[in-house]
Amino acid sequence: MEKFIIAGGQQLDGKLKVHGAKNAALPILAASLVAGHSTIHNCPNLTDVDAACRILTHLGAKALRHGDAVTVEPEGEGICYIPEELMHRMRSSIVFLGAVIARCGRARISMPGGCELGPRPIDLHLAALERLGVEITEDHGFLDCQVHGRLHGAQISLPFPSVGATENVLIAASLAQGETILKNAAREPEIADLIEFLNEAGAKINLTPQGDLHIKGVKYLGEVEHRVIPDRIAAATYLCAVAAAGGKIELEDVCSEHLSAVLPYFEEMGCRLTIKPDSIQMAREGILHPLEQVRTMPYPGFPTDAQSPLMAAACVAEGTSIFIENIFESRYKHVPELCRMGADIKAEGRVAVVRGVPALHSAKVFCTDLRGGAAIAVGALAAEGNTELLSIEHIDRGYENFEGNLQALGARIKRVPCPDSIHY
Numbered sequence: 001m002e003k004f005i006i007a008g009g010q011q012l013d014g015k016l017k018v019h020g021a022k023n024a025a026l027p028i029l030a031a032s033l034v035a036g037h038s039t040i041h042n043c044p045n046l047t048d049v050d051a052a053c054r055i056l057t058h059l060g061a062k063a064l065r066h067g068d069a070v071t072v073e074p075e076g077e078g079i080c081y082i083p084e085e086l087m088h089r090m091r092s093s094i095v096f097l098g099a100v101i102a103r104c105g106r107a108r109i110s111m112p113g114g115c116e117l118g119p120r121p122i123d124l125h126l127a128a129l130e131r132l133g134v135e136i137t138e139d140h141g142f143l144d145c146q147v148h149g150r151l152h153g154a155q156i157s158l159p160f161p162s163v164g165a166t167e168n169v170l171i172a173a174s175l176a177q178g179e180t181i182l183k184n185a186a187r188e189p190e191i192a193d194l195i196e197f198l199n200e201a202g203a204k205i206n207l208t209p210q211g212d213l214h215i216k217g218v219k220y221l222g223e224v225e226h227r228v229i230p231d232r233i234a235a236a237t238y239l240c241a242v243a244a245a246g247g248k249i250e251l252e253d254v255c256s257e258h259l260s261a262v263l264p265y266f267e268e269m270g271c272r273l274t275i276k277p278d279s280i281q282m283a284r285e286g287i288l289h290p291l292e293q294v295r296t297m298p299y300p301g302f303p304t305d306a307q308s309p310l311m312a313a314a315c316v317a318e319g320t321s322i323f324i325e326n327i328f329e330s331r332y333k334h335v336p337e338l339c340r341m342g343a344d345i346k347a348e349g350r351v352a353v354v355r356g357v358p359a360l361h362s363a364k365v366f367c368t369d370l371r372g373g374a375a376i377a378v379g380a381l382a383a384e385g386n387t388e389l390l391s392i393e394h395i396d397r398g399y400e401n402f403e404g405n406l407q408a409l410g411a412r413i414k415r416v417p418c419p420d421s422i423h424y
Helices: 022-034 047-058 091-104 122-131 163-173 189-200 232-245 263-268 304-314 335-340 370-381 402-408
Strands: 002-007 012-017 038-041 061-066 069-074 106-110 134-139 142-147 155-157 179-183 204-207 213-216 224-227 247-252 272-276 279-284 320-324 344-348 351-355 364-366 386-390 412-417
Touching: 002 370, 012 232, 012 402, 022 038, 022 047, 022 061, 022 069, 022 091, 022 163, 022 189, 022 232, 047 061, 047 069, 047 091, 091 106, 091 122, 091 142, 091 163, 122 134, 122 155, 122 163, 163 179, 163 189, 163 213, 189 204, 189 224, 232 247, 232 279, 232 304, 232 370, 232 402, 263 272, 304 320, 304 335, 304 351, 304 370, 335 344, 335 364, 335 370, 364 370, 370 386, 370 402, 402 412
Parallel strands: 012 247, 038 224, 155 179, 364 386
Antiparallel strands: 002 386, 002 412, 038 069, 061 069, 106 142, 134 142, 179 213, 204 213, 247 279, 272 279, 320 351, 344 351
16 A cells, blocks of 8 residues: 655646546446447546456456557457456446446446445436336346347436436447437536547437437447547646645646636636636635635536535635535545644535635545545645645546656655555
8 A cells, every 4th residue: 555745835836738537538438348449549547447447358358558548449249247346446337337238238237336425326327228228126236237139219318417327328329229319418528528439439429409419329339549538627636736735837738618617716716827728827826715605516517526626725715615515415525634634624414614724734644535535635735744645546546647747846745655554
């Protein structure tokens, strides 16, 4: 096991290239199972991506990394069973369900693992797939799924714009017989990236002016070469680090349009921004102002994944900030760790009240989940003294070369062995 030692109090300065989006790469890798030979460029080197490649290999595909690209070659009829150990490596592994059913006509998988952020609407995935003709039974923590003949098109209306359910429907319906109309689908940029990948492989997916997705099933998908979009959450995290610690940053290879719900909050905090379509410059020189209210919402609203890093920056603002979490029930697990560093945060239910303090102090703290771990690192960059951050395997799930990128900005952070192997 490893940990980070972070010496706070150092302003950040420099340029960073933003890596490919984890939340786009994972469903695209799942979709590659039902396509021909796939080459996926700008595919981030993350432990979650490695877990997805391991699942693909187990299912009978060849998945190989070449630099920033991953090539996938499905072979034969494939395997329809994903072992529990592989499913538990990442929470979003449920996105493989639609692909396995479309390829094999059946699937047996365990409930997914990953960050424990409270109940996720897995039932939305299952209900949508049942509309496509899948019979699903639960068996002691496993899902047994089967379709008689070929998947068929249907009209599906999601009660909530679930990203994962939308991805599963897109992948499965692309190979169904007939047309599927998906209403109240998720609209995240990562969904648009998956649609582009599928259409490049021969799928027929269209978005209507009303926001409905029309998916005309085809018999097979072919060879495809695709480049993953930039990671908007990684970009937001590094901006939060500069807001907390002070200094300036230029982000390159970023899609600023995807951050349109996030960037105004940095301006509200008093940071100066220069925004171009593929780059963002931001500087924080004076005091940090509080945020009147940050409310997480489905895209195009403020993303839940950016809530915790922004909260860490708000801990050192001069005033009180309010956060309201509307997506996940347990998204404040990072709060006790920030409080151990001297933050003044009161969280109850979906609301967190952050009263800014003059400075945070060092402590021995733990990553609670992927984005919570990044938030605690952001707090440590603004803290006085040396902070020990343990359970950093959470951060490795979603940030490529996290400490190297921060070091390039002048942060004093290093990865060292953690012989006591303490887990959060």
